[in-house]
Amino acid sequence: MRIGIIGAGAMASALGGGWATAGHEVRIGARSADSARALASEVDAIGGAGSDADRASRPVVDVRPATISAAIAFAEVVLFAVPVSALTELLTTHGAELAGKIVIDCTNAFLPDESAPDGVTAFVLSEDAVAERIAAAAPKAHVVKAFNLLAAEVWAGADRVFDGVRLAVPICGDDAAAVQTVARLAEDLALRPFTAGGLHRARYLEATSVFTVGLWFAGLDARAMLPPLSAAFAVADA
Ligand SMILES: NC(=O)c1ccc[n+]([C@@H]2O[C@H](COP(=O)([O-])OP(=O)(O)OC[C@H]3O[C@@H](n4cnc5c(N)ncnc54)[C@H](OP(=O)(O)O)[C@@H]3O)[C@@H](O)[C@H]2O)c1
Structure with missing residues:
Protein backbone atom coordinates (compact mmCIF):
# COMPACT_ATOMS: atom_id res chain seq x y z
CA MET A 1 0.00 0.00 0.00
CA ARG A 2 1.18 3.56 -0.65
CA ILE A 3 1.36 5.55 2.58
CA GLY A 4 2.07 9.28 2.84
CA ILE A 5 3.09 10.50 6.26
CA ILE A 6 2.72 14.18 7.06
CA GLY A 7 5.15 15.13 9.82
CA ALA A 8 8.64 13.96 10.58
CA GLY A 9 8.59 13.41 14.32
CA ALA A 10 8.11 10.59 16.80
CA MET A 11 4.80 9.20 15.49
CA ALA A 12 5.93 9.43 11.87
CA SER A 13 9.01 7.40 12.76
CA ALA A 14 7.19 4.82 14.88
CA LEU A 15 4.31 4.07 12.52
CA GLY A 16 6.27 4.69 9.32
CA ASP A 34 15.90 18.44 5.59
CA SER A 35 13.45 16.97 8.14
CA ALA A 36 11.76 14.88 5.45
CA ARG A 37 15.13 13.54 4.27
CA ALA A 38 16.35 12.77 7.78
CA LEU A 39 13.16 10.99 8.81
CA ALA A 40 12.93 9.08 5.53
CA SER A 41 16.45 7.84 6.09
CA GLU A 42 15.56 6.81 9.67
CA VAL A 43 12.39 5.00 8.55
CA ASP A 44 14.26 3.37 5.68
CA ALA A 45 16.83 2.05 8.17
CA ILE A 46 14.08 0.69 10.45
CA GLY A 47 12.43 -1.00 7.47
CA GLY A 48 15.73 -2.50 6.38
CA ALA A 49 16.83 -3.69 9.83
CA GLY A 50 17.42 -7.33 10.68
CA SER A 51 19.56 -10.12 9.36
CA ASP A 52 20.17 -10.78 5.67
CA ALA A 53 17.74 -13.69 5.93
CA ASP A 54 15.08 -11.42 7.50
CA ARG A 55 15.46 -8.87 4.75
CA ALA A 56 15.43 -11.50 2.01
CA SER A 57 12.07 -12.75 3.27
CA ARG A 58 10.49 -9.28 3.14
CA PRO A 59 9.52 -6.93 0.29
CA VAL A 60 12.12 -4.34 -0.72
CA VAL A 61 11.90 -1.26 1.49
CA ASP A 62 10.75 1.83 -0.38
CA VAL A 63 10.83 4.98 1.77
CA ARG A 64 11.47 8.44 0.32
CA PRO A 65 11.24 12.06 1.40
CA ALA A 66 8.69 14.30 -0.28
CA THR A 67 6.94 17.60 -0.05
CA ILE A 68 3.63 17.47 1.78
CA SER A 69 1.73 17.77 -1.51
CA ALA A 70 3.80 15.04 -3.14
CA ALA A 71 3.35 12.69 -0.18
CA ILE A 72 -0.43 13.18 -0.34
CA ALA A 73 -0.53 12.77 -4.12
CA PHE A 74 1.44 9.51 -3.86
CA ALA A 75 -0.64 8.03 -1.07
CA GLU A 76 -3.68 5.84 -0.80
CA VAL A 77 -3.47 6.37 2.96
CA VAL A 78 -2.25 9.60 4.57
CA LEU A 79 -1.16 9.71 8.21
CA PHE A 80 -1.42 13.06 9.95
CA ALA A 81 1.46 12.99 12.43
CA VAL A 82 1.61 16.68 13.30
CA PRO A 83 0.59 18.72 16.33
CA VAL A 84 -3.07 19.72 16.43
CA SER A 85 -1.90 23.34 16.25
CA ALA A 86 -0.66 22.62 12.70
CA LEU A 87 -3.94 21.27 11.39
CA THR A 88 -5.67 24.51 10.41
CA GLU A 89 -2.78 25.57 8.18
CA LEU A 90 -2.32 22.04 6.85
CA LEU A 91 -5.99 21.63 5.98
CA THR A 92 -6.30 25.10 4.49
CA THR A 93 -3.36 24.47 2.18
CA HIS A 94 -3.79 20.77 1.44
CA GLY A 95 -7.42 19.88 2.32
CA ALA A 96 -8.54 19.65 -1.32
CA GLU A 97 -5.60 17.33 -2.14
CA LEU A 98 -7.00 14.78 0.31
CA ALA A 99 -10.12 14.02 -1.78
CA GLY A 100 -10.60 10.26 -2.03
CA LYS A 101 -7.73 9.49 0.36
CA ILE A 102 -7.93 7.65 3.64
CA VAL A 103 -6.63 10.00 6.33
CA ILE A 104 -5.48 8.47 9.61
CA ASP A 105 -5.70 10.97 12.43
CA CYS A 106 -3.49 9.99 15.38
CA THR A 107 -3.42 13.46 16.89
CA ASN A 108 -4.26 14.54 20.42
CA ALA A 109 -5.03 18.12 21.43
CA PHE A 110 -3.08 18.03 24.68
CA LEU A 111 -2.41 21.16 26.70
CA PRO A 112 -0.81 21.25 30.15
CA ASP A 113 -3.40 21.15 32.92
CA GLU A 114 -2.76 24.47 34.67
CA SER A 115 -4.75 23.30 37.69
CA ALA A 116 -2.42 20.38 38.38
CA PRO A 117 -0.36 20.74 41.57
CA ASP A 118 3.26 21.87 41.20
CA GLY A 119 5.43 19.05 39.95
CA VAL A 120 2.50 16.98 38.66
CA THR A 121 2.33 16.42 34.90
CA ALA A 122 -1.23 16.37 33.61
CA PHE A 123 -3.01 17.46 30.48
CA VAL A 124 -6.38 18.71 29.31
CA LEU A 125 -7.70 18.90 25.76
CA SER A 126 -7.65 22.19 23.88
CA GLU A 127 -10.55 20.86 21.78
CA LYS A 145 -9.08 7.94 14.06
CA ALA A 146 -6.48 5.43 15.24
CA PHE A 147 -3.16 5.08 17.05
CA ASN A 148 -3.75 8.14 19.27
CA LEU A 149 -3.99 6.25 22.58
CA LEU A 150 -0.39 5.17 23.13
CA ALA A 151 3.04 6.71 23.07
CA ALA A 152 5.17 6.56 19.95
CA GLN A 180 -10.95 -2.03 7.18
CA THR A 181 -7.84 -0.69 5.47
CA VAL A 182 -6.64 0.90 8.70
CA ALA A 183 -7.45 -2.32 10.56
CA ARG A 184 -5.16 -4.19 8.15
CA LEU A 185 -2.44 -1.60 8.70
CA ALA A 186 -2.78 -2.21 12.46
CA GLU A 187 -2.46 -5.96 11.87
CA ASP A 188 0.67 -5.28 9.82
CA LEU A 189 2.14 -3.84 13.04
CA ALA A 190 1.17 -7.07 14.86
CA LEU A 191 -1.59 -5.17 16.66
CA ARG A 192 -5.22 -6.21 17.09
CA PRO A 193 -7.69 -3.79 15.52
CA PHE A 194 -10.93 -2.99 17.35
CA THR A 195 -13.43 -1.33 15.04
CA ALA A 196 -15.09 1.05 17.46
CA GLY A 197 -17.84 2.92 15.62
CA GLY A 198 -18.24 6.00 13.48
CA LEU A 199 -16.15 9.13 13.47
CA HIS A 200 -18.53 10.76 15.95
CA ARG A 201 -17.02 8.36 18.50
CA ALA A 202 -13.44 9.49 17.79
CA ARG A 203 -13.86 12.23 20.39
CA TYR A 204 -14.10 9.48 23.02
CA LEU A 205 -10.73 8.11 21.89
CA GLU A 206 -9.32 11.61 22.22
CA ALA A 207 -10.77 11.91 25.74
CA THR A 208 -9.56 8.42 26.66
CA SER A 209 -6.05 9.39 25.64
CA VAL A 210 -5.84 12.49 27.82
CA PHE A 211 -7.41 10.64 30.74
CA THR A 212 -5.17 7.58 30.64
CA VAL A 213 -2.01 9.61 30.05
CA GLY A 214 -2.91 11.56 33.21
CA LEU A 215 -3.17 8.30 35.14
CA TRP A 216 0.12 7.00 33.78
CA PHE A 217 1.93 10.24 34.64
CA ALA A 218 0.48 9.88 38.15
CA GLY A 219 2.04 6.42 38.34
CA LEU A 220 -1.31 4.61 38.15
CA ASP A 221 -1.82 1.58 35.91
CA ALA A 222 -4.77 2.53 33.69
CA ARG A 223 -5.13 -1.11 32.66
CA ALA A 224 -6.13 -2.02 36.21
CA MET A 225 -9.40 -0.06 35.81
CA LEU A 226 -10.79 -2.55 33.33
CA PRO A 227 -11.99 -6.07 34.07
CA PRO A 228 -11.65 -8.76 31.41
CA LEU A 229 -14.51 -9.02 28.92
CA SER A 230 -15.98 -11.99 30.77
CA ALA A 231 -16.49 -9.85 33.88
CA ALA A 232 -17.78 -6.71 32.16
CA PHE A 233 -21.50 -6.09 32.75
CA ALA A 234 -22.03 -4.47 29.36
CA VAL A 235 -21.57 -7.76 27.51
CA ALA A 236 -24.73 -8.82 25.69
CA ASP A 237 -26.04 -12.22 26.80
CA ALA A 238 -24.80 -14.88 24.43
N1 LIG B 1 4.51 11.21 20.53
C1 LIG B 1 3.58 10.43 21.01
O1 LIG B 1 3.85 9.58 21.89
C2 LIG B 1 2.17 10.53 20.51
C3 LIG B 1 1.27 9.52 20.84
C4 LIG B 1 -0.04 9.58 20.36
C5 LIG B 1 -0.42 10.65 19.57
N2 LIG B 1 0.47 11.64 19.29
C6 LIG B 1 0.03 12.75 18.45
O2 LIG B 1 0.66 12.61 17.19
C7 LIG B 1 0.93 13.89 16.62
C8 LIG B 1 2.41 13.97 16.29
O3 LIG B 1 3.13 13.80 17.50
P1 LIG B 1 4.71 13.59 17.47
O4 LIG B 1 5.07 13.21 18.85
O5 LIG B 1 5.12 12.76 16.33
O6 LIG B 1 5.19 15.09 17.24
P2 LIG B 1 6.68 15.61 16.98
O7 LIG B 1 7.67 14.55 17.27
O8 LIG B 1 6.78 16.91 17.69
O9 LIG B 1 6.67 15.88 15.41
C9 LIG B 1 5.72 16.75 14.85
C10 LIG B 1 6.01 16.97 13.40
O10 LIG B 1 5.01 17.85 12.89
C11 LIG B 1 5.66 18.84 12.10
N3 LIG B 1 4.91 20.10 12.08
C12 LIG B 1 4.72 20.97 13.10
N4 LIG B 1 3.98 22.01 12.69
C13 LIG B 1 3.74 21.79 11.36
C14 LIG B 1 3.03 22.52 10.36
N5 LIG B 1 2.43 23.69 10.65
N6 LIG B 1 2.97 21.99 9.12
C15 LIG B 1 3.56 20.81 8.82
N7 LIG B 1 4.26 20.09 9.74
C16 LIG B 1 4.33 20.57 10.98
C17 LIG B 1 7.00 19.03 12.76
O11 LIG B 1 7.84 19.61 11.79
P3 LIG B 1 9.15 20.43 12.20
O12 LIG B 1 10.18 19.37 12.47
O13 LIG B 1 9.40 21.24 10.99
O14 LIG B 1 8.81 21.24 13.41
C18 LIG B 1 7.37 17.60 13.11
O15 LIG B 1 7.93 16.95 12.00
C19 LIG B 1 0.50 14.93 17.67
O16 LIG B 1 -0.76 15.41 17.35
C20 LIG B 1 0.43 14.14 18.97
O17 LIG B 1 -0.54 14.64 19.85
C21 LIG B 1 1.75 11.60 19.74
Whole structure:
Protein backbone atom coordinates (compact mmCIF):
# COMPACT_ATOMS: atom_id res chain seq x y z
CA MET A 1 0.00 0.00 0.00
CA ARG A 2 1.18 3.56 -0.65
CA ILE A 3 1.36 5.55 2.58
CA GLY A 4 2.07 9.28 2.84
CA ILE A 5 3.09 10.50 6.26
CA ILE A 6 2.72 14.18 7.06
CA GLY A 7 5.15 15.13 9.82
CA ALA A 8 8.64 13.96 10.58
CA GLY A 9 8.59 13.41 14.32
CA ALA A 10 8.11 10.59 16.80
CA MET A 11 4.80 9.20 15.49
CA ALA A 12 5.93 9.43 11.87
CA SER A 13 9.01 7.40 12.76
CA ALA A 14 7.19 4.82 14.88
CA LEU A 15 4.31 4.07 12.52
CA GLY A 16 6.27 4.69 9.32
CA GLY A 17 9.03 2.37 10.49
CA GLY A 18 6.55 -0.42 11.20
CA TRP A 19 4.81 -0.01 7.87
CA ALA A 20 8.08 0.12 5.96
CA THR A 21 9.11 -3.11 7.68
CA ALA A 22 5.78 -4.63 6.63
CA GLY A 23 6.53 -3.80 2.99
CA HIS A 24 4.46 -0.70 2.42
CA GLU A 25 5.76 2.14 0.26
CA VAL A 26 6.20 5.20 2.46
CA ARG A 27 6.66 8.87 1.60
CA ILE A 28 7.58 11.30 4.36
CA GLY A 29 6.11 14.74 3.69
CA ALA A 30 7.41 17.51 5.91
CA ARG A 31 7.47 21.27 5.72
CA SER A 32 11.26 21.18 5.74
CA ALA A 33 13.09 19.16 3.11
CA ASP A 34 15.90 18.44 5.59
CA SER A 35 13.45 16.97 8.14
CA ALA A 36 11.76 14.88 5.45
CA ARG A 37 15.13 13.54 4.27
CA ALA A 38 16.35 12.77 7.78
CA LEU A 39 13.16 10.99 8.81
CA ALA A 40 12.93 9.08 5.53
CA SER A 41 16.45 7.84 6.09
CA GLU A 42 15.56 6.81 9.67
CA VAL A 43 12.39 5.00 8.55
CA ASP A 44 14.26 3.37 5.68
CA ALA A 45 16.83 2.05 8.17
CA ILE A 46 14.08 0.69 10.45
CA GLY A 47 12.43 -1.00 7.47
CA GLY A 48 15.73 -2.50 6.38
CA ALA A 49 16.83 -3.69 9.83
CA GLY A 50 17.42 -7.33 10.68
CA SER A 51 19.56 -10.12 9.36
CA ASP A 52 20.17 -10.78 5.67
CA ALA A 53 17.74 -13.69 5.93
CA ASP A 54 15.08 -11.42 7.50
CA ARG A 55 15.46 -8.87 4.75
CA ALA A 56 15.43 -11.50 2.01
CA SER A 57 12.07 -12.75 3.27
CA ARG A 58 10.49 -9.28 3.14
CA PRO A 59 9.52 -6.93 0.29
CA VAL A 60 12.12 -4.34 -0.72
CA VAL A 61 11.90 -1.26 1.49
CA ASP A 62 10.75 1.83 -0.38
CA VAL A 63 10.83 4.98 1.77
CA ARG A 64 11.47 8.44 0.32
CA PRO A 65 11.24 12.06 1.40
CA ALA A 66 8.69 14.30 -0.28
CA THR A 67 6.94 17.60 -0.05
CA ILE A 68 3.63 17.47 1.78
CA SER A 69 1.73 17.77 -1.51
CA ALA A 70 3.80 15.04 -3.14
CA ALA A 71 3.35 12.69 -0.18
CA ILE A 72 -0.43 13.18 -0.34
CA ALA A 73 -0.53 12.77 -4.12
CA PHE A 74 1.44 9.51 -3.86
CA ALA A 75 -0.64 8.03 -1.07
CA GLU A 76 -3.68 5.84 -0.80
CA VAL A 77 -3.47 6.37 2.96
CA VAL A 78 -2.25 9.60 4.57
CA LEU A 79 -1.16 9.71 8.21
CA PHE A 80 -1.42 13.06 9.95
CA ALA A 81 1.46 12.99 12.43
CA VAL A 82 1.61 16.68 13.30
CA PRO A 83 0.59 18.72 16.33
CA VAL A 84 -3.07 19.72 16.43
CA SER A 85 -1.90 23.34 16.25
CA ALA A 86 -0.66 22.62 12.70
CA LEU A 87 -3.94 21.27 11.39
CA THR A 88 -5.67 24.51 10.41
CA GLU A 89 -2.78 25.57 8.18
CA LEU A 90 -2.32 22.04 6.85
CA LEU A 91 -5.99 21.63 5.98
CA THR A 92 -6.30 25.10 4.49
CA THR A 93 -3.36 24.47 2.18
CA HIS A 94 -3.79 20.77 1.44
CA GLY A 95 -7.42 19.88 2.32
CA ALA A 96 -8.54 19.65 -1.32
CA GLU A 97 -5.60 17.33 -2.14
CA LEU A 98 -7.00 14.78 0.31
CA ALA A 99 -10.12 14.02 -1.78
CA GLY A 100 -10.60 10.26 -2.03
CA LYS A 101 -7.73 9.49 0.36
CA ILE A 102 -7.93 7.65 3.64
CA VAL A 103 -6.63 10.00 6.33
CA ILE A 104 -5.48 8.47 9.61
CA ASP A 105 -5.70 10.97 12.43
CA CYS A 106 -3.49 9.99 15.38
CA THR A 107 -3.42 13.46 16.89
CA ASN A 108 -4.26 14.54 20.42
CA ALA A 109 -5.03 18.12 21.43
CA PHE A 110 -3.08 18.03 24.68
CA LEU A 111 -2.41 21.16 26.70
CA PRO A 112 -0.81 21.25 30.15
CA ASP A 113 -3.40 21.15 32.92
CA GLU A 114 -2.76 24.47 34.67
CA SER A 115 -4.75 23.30 37.69
CA ALA A 116 -2.42 20.38 38.38
CA PRO A 117 -0.36 20.74 41.57
CA ASP A 118 3.26 21.87 41.20
CA GLY A 119 5.43 19.05 39.95
CA VAL A 120 2.50 16.98 38.66
CA THR A 121 2.33 16.42 34.90
CA ALA A 122 -1.23 16.37 33.61
CA PHE A 123 -3.01 17.46 30.48
CA VAL A 124 -6.38 18.71 29.31
CA LEU A 125 -7.70 18.90 25.76
CA SER A 126 -7.65 22.19 23.88
CA GLU A 127 -10.55 20.86 21.78
CA ASP A 128 -12.62 17.74 22.02
CA ALA A 129 -13.26 16.48 18.49
CA VAL A 130 -10.19 16.86 16.31
CA ALA A 131 -11.01 14.02 13.93
CA GLU A 132 -14.44 15.49 13.23
CA ARG A 133 -12.82 18.87 12.55
CA ILE A 134 -10.46 17.26 10.03
CA ALA A 135 -13.40 15.52 8.33
CA ALA A 136 -15.33 18.80 8.13
CA ALA A 137 -12.35 20.56 6.57
CA ALA A 138 -11.63 17.74 4.11
CA PRO A 139 -15.12 16.39 3.37
CA LYS A 140 -14.01 14.24 0.44
CA ALA A 141 -11.40 12.39 2.52
CA HIS A 142 -12.20 9.26 4.53
CA VAL A 143 -11.01 10.21 8.00
CA VAL A 144 -10.22 7.46 10.48
CA LYS A 145 -9.08 7.94 14.06
CA ALA A 146 -6.48 5.43 15.24
CA PHE A 147 -3.16 5.08 17.05
CA ASN A 148 -3.75 8.14 19.27
CA LEU A 149 -3.99 6.25 22.58
CA LEU A 150 -0.39 5.17 23.13
CA ALA A 151 3.04 6.71 23.07
CA ALA A 152 5.17 6.56 19.95
CA GLU A 153 7.64 4.45 21.92
CA VAL A 154 4.97 1.77 22.33
CA TRP A 155 4.13 1.71 18.61
CA ALA A 156 7.85 1.60 17.79
CA GLY A 157 8.57 -1.11 20.34
CA ALA A 158 8.68 -4.85 19.81
CA ASP A 159 6.24 -5.79 22.60
CA ARG A 160 2.75 -6.54 21.38
CA VAL A 161 1.38 -8.97 23.96
CA PHE A 162 1.04 -7.91 27.60
CA ASP A 163 -0.21 -10.37 30.23
CA GLY A 164 -1.29 -12.68 27.44
CA VAL A 165 -3.42 -10.03 25.69
CA ARG A 166 -2.47 -8.65 22.29
CA LEU A 167 -2.37 -4.87 22.24
CA ALA A 168 -5.48 -3.50 20.54
CA VAL A 169 -5.98 -0.38 18.44
CA PRO A 170 -9.48 1.12 18.58
CA ILE A 171 -10.44 2.57 15.20
CA CYS A 172 -13.29 5.00 14.52
CA GLY A 173 -14.44 6.06 11.08
CA ASP A 174 -17.51 6.43 8.91
CA ASP A 175 -16.27 4.70 5.75
CA ALA A 176 -16.29 0.93 6.25
CA ALA A 177 -13.66 0.26 3.59
CA ALA A 178 -11.35 2.90 5.06
CA VAL A 179 -11.77 1.44 8.54
CA GLN A 180 -10.95 -2.03 7.18
CA THR A 181 -7.84 -0.69 5.47
CA VAL A 182 -6.64 0.90 8.70
CA ALA A 183 -7.45 -2.32 10.56
CA ARG A 184 -5.16 -4.19 8.15
CA LEU A 185 -2.44 -1.60 8.70
CA ALA A 186 -2.78 -2.21 12.46
CA GLU A 187 -2.46 -5.96 11.87
CA ASP A 188 0.67 -5.28 9.82
CA LEU A 189 2.14 -3.84 13.04
CA ALA A 190 1.17 -7.07 14.86
CA LEU A 191 -1.59 -5.17 16.66
CA ARG A 192 -5.22 -6.21 17.09
CA PRO A 193 -7.69 -3.79 15.52
CA PHE A 194 -10.93 -2.99 17.35
CA THR A 195 -13.43 -1.33 15.04
CA ALA A 196 -15.09 1.05 17.46
CA GLY A 197 -17.84 2.92 15.62
CA GLY A 198 -18.24 6.00 13.48
CA LEU A 199 -16.15 9.13 13.47
CA HIS A 200 -18.53 10.76 15.95
CA ARG A 201 -17.02 8.36 18.50
CA ALA A 202 -13.44 9.49 17.79
CA ARG A 203 -13.86 12.23 20.39
CA TYR A 204 -14.10 9.48 23.02
CA LEU A 205 -10.73 8.11 21.89
CA GLU A 206 -9.32 11.61 22.22
CA ALA A 207 -10.77 11.91 25.74
CA THR A 208 -9.56 8.42 26.66
CA SER A 209 -6.05 9.39 25.64
CA VAL A 210 -5.84 12.49 27.82
CA PHE A 211 -7.41 10.64 30.74
CA THR A 212 -5.17 7.58 30.64
CA VAL A 213 -2.01 9.61 30.05
CA GLY A 214 -2.91 11.56 33.21
CA LEU A 215 -3.17 8.30 35.14
CA TRP A 216 0.12 7.00 33.78
CA PHE A 217 1.93 10.24 34.64
CA ALA A 218 0.48 9.88 38.15
CA GLY A 219 2.04 6.42 38.34
CA LEU A 220 -1.31 4.61 38.15
CA ASP A 221 -1.82 1.58 35.91
CA ALA A 222 -4.77 2.53 33.69
CA ARG A 223 -5.13 -1.11 32.66
CA ALA A 224 -6.13 -2.02 36.21
CA MET A 225 -9.40 -0.06 35.81
CA LEU A 226 -10.79 -2.55 33.33
CA PRO A 227 -11.99 -6.07 34.07
CA PRO A 228 -11.65 -8.76 31.41
CA LEU A 229 -14.51 -9.02 28.92
CA SER A 230 -15.98 -11.99 30.77
CA ALA A 231 -16.49 -9.85 33.88
CA ALA A 232 -17.78 -6.71 32.16
CA PHE A 233 -21.50 -6.09 32.75
CA ALA A 234 -22.03 -4.47 29.36
CA VAL A 235 -21.57 -7.76 27.51
CA ALA A 236 -24.73 -8.82 25.69
CA ASP A 237 -26.04 -12.22 26.80
CA ALA A 238 -24.80 -14.88 24.43
N1 LIG B 1 4.51 11.21 20.53
C1 LIG B 1 3.58 10.43 21.01
O1 LIG B 1 3.85 9.58 21.89
C2 LIG B 1 2.17 10.53 20.51
C3 LIG B 1 1.27 9.52 20.84
C4 LIG B 1 -0.04 9.58 20.36
C5 LIG B 1 -0.42 10.65 19.57
N2 LIG B 1 0.47 11.64 19.29
C6 LIG B 1 0.03 12.75 18.45
O2 LIG B 1 0.66 12.61 17.19
C7 LIG B 1 0.93 13.89 16.62
C8 LIG B 1 2.41 13.97 16.29
O3 LIG B 1 3.13 13.80 17.50
P1 LIG B 1 4.71 13.59 17.47
O4 LIG B 1 5.07 13.21 18.85
O5 LIG B 1 5.12 12.76 16.33
O6 LIG B 1 5.19 15.09 17.24
P2 LIG B 1 6.68 15.61 16.98
O7 LIG B 1 7.67 14.55 17.27
O8 LIG B 1 6.78 16.91 17.69
O9 LIG B 1 6.67 15.88 15.41
C9 LIG B 1 5.72 16.75 14.85
C10 LIG B 1 6.01 16.97 13.40
O10 LIG B 1 5.01 17.85 12.89
C11 LIG B 1 5.66 18.84 12.10
N3 LIG B 1 4.91 20.10 12.08
C12 LIG B 1 4.72 20.97 13.10
N4 LIG B 1 3.98 22.01 12.69
C13 LIG B 1 3.74 21.79 11.36
C14 LIG B 1 3.03 22.52 10.36
N5 LIG B 1 2.43 23.69 10.65
N6 LIG B 1 2.97 21.99 9.12
C15 LIG B 1 3.56 20.81 8.82
N7 LIG B 1 4.26 20.09 9.74
C16 LIG B 1 4.33 20.57 10.98
C17 LIG B 1 7.00 19.03 12.76
O11 LIG B 1 7.84 19.61 11.79
P3 LIG B 1 9.15 20.43 12.20
O12 LIG B 1 10.18 19.37 12.47
O13 LIG B 1 9.40 21.24 10.99
O14 LIG B 1 8.81 21.24 13.41
C18 LIG B 1 7.37 17.60 13.11
O15 LIG B 1 7.93 16.95 12.00
C19 LIG B 1 0.50 14.93 17.67
O16 LIG B 1 -0.76 15.41 17.35
C20 LIG B 1 0.43 14.14 18.97
O17 LIG B 1 -0.54 14.64 19.85
C21 LIG B 1 1.75 11.60 19.74
